[in-house]
Amino acid sequence: MAQAGHDVTVVEKRPVPRHKACGDALTPRALGELALLDIDALQLDGHRLDGVRMVHGRREVTVPWPEHVDLPTHAVALRRDVLDTELRRHAGAAGAHVIMGHEASGPIVERGFVRGATLTADTELDDSRPRLDSVRSRFVVVADGANSSFGRALGTTRHHNWPYGIATRTYFASARSSESWIESTLGLPDAAGNPIAGYGWVIPLGDGTLNVGVAVLSTYRDVRGVNALKLLDAFAHRIAK
Numbered sequence: 001m002a003q004a005g006h007d008v009t010v011v012e013k014r015p016v017p018r019h020k021a022c023g024d025a026l027t028p029r030a031l032g033e034l035a036l037l038d039i040d041a042l043q044l045d046g047h048r049l050d051g052v053r054m055v056h057g058r059r060e061v062t063v064p065w066p067e068h069v070d071l072p073t074h075a076v077a078l079r080r081d082v083l084d085t086e087l088r089r090h091a092g093a094a095g096a097h098v099i100m101g102h103e104a105s106g107p108i109v110e111r112g113f114v115r116g117a118t119l120t121a122d123t124e125l126d127d128s129r130p131r132l133d134s135v136r137s138r139f140v141v142v143a144d145g146a147n148s149s150f151g152r153a154l155g156t157t158r159h160h161n162w163p164y165g166i167a168t169r170t171y172f173a174s175a176r177s178s179e180s181w182i183e184s185t186l187g188l189p190d191a192a193g194n195p196i197a198g199y200g201w202v203i204p205l206g207d208g209t210l211n212v213g214v215a216v217l218s219t220y221r222d223v224r225g226v227n228a229l230k231l232l233d234a235f236a237h238r239i240a241k
Contacts, residue, residue, distance in 0.1 A: 025075060099119075164217075191230070199215055
């Protein structure tokens, strides 16, 4: 939008780059979107991933990424904070004004039109940075996820019967960090040994570490009884054997 000549302000909630549970793996389709912005994740020291090794019990199958005329045949592992920093740098280079550590807490509405947002500064914001209480604009793009409190203030709703996922992850040092395959384990057992509707993953980052995590789908009959952190701990001990 800035490249097209618009005066753009980007409001980011956190004062420093943040992480996302499964945000280190960029699929071929994600790479295709980044290419439209002239961003190459491999040039940001990303690690090439050739496909997914799916494991269930004693069985496994290795599946390369499908070929597509407009997309690469590989994925890239790149830490989310590195990617977000580059996206913000790219936006700033295009002329956008990026404001860190401010949450768009509510819309400014005038005569039925949204004309900006009120802002709440993060308590951890460096005292040297100016604190703003609002930003005004002709158009507002709301991009804070399905549970958007800003969107709810405008009347949007989320269908609570739609499936969602609960995920958590951690990092481990490993000599296998240079491998080029994501490993996805299906049929993770719960505390009673019963398989859950979810999976575990191991993503090599190429920097001496692995992204190891688990995800549970809301469609699992006892999803409220699953402790994701305990599930991750059990998964990590199992794959380390």
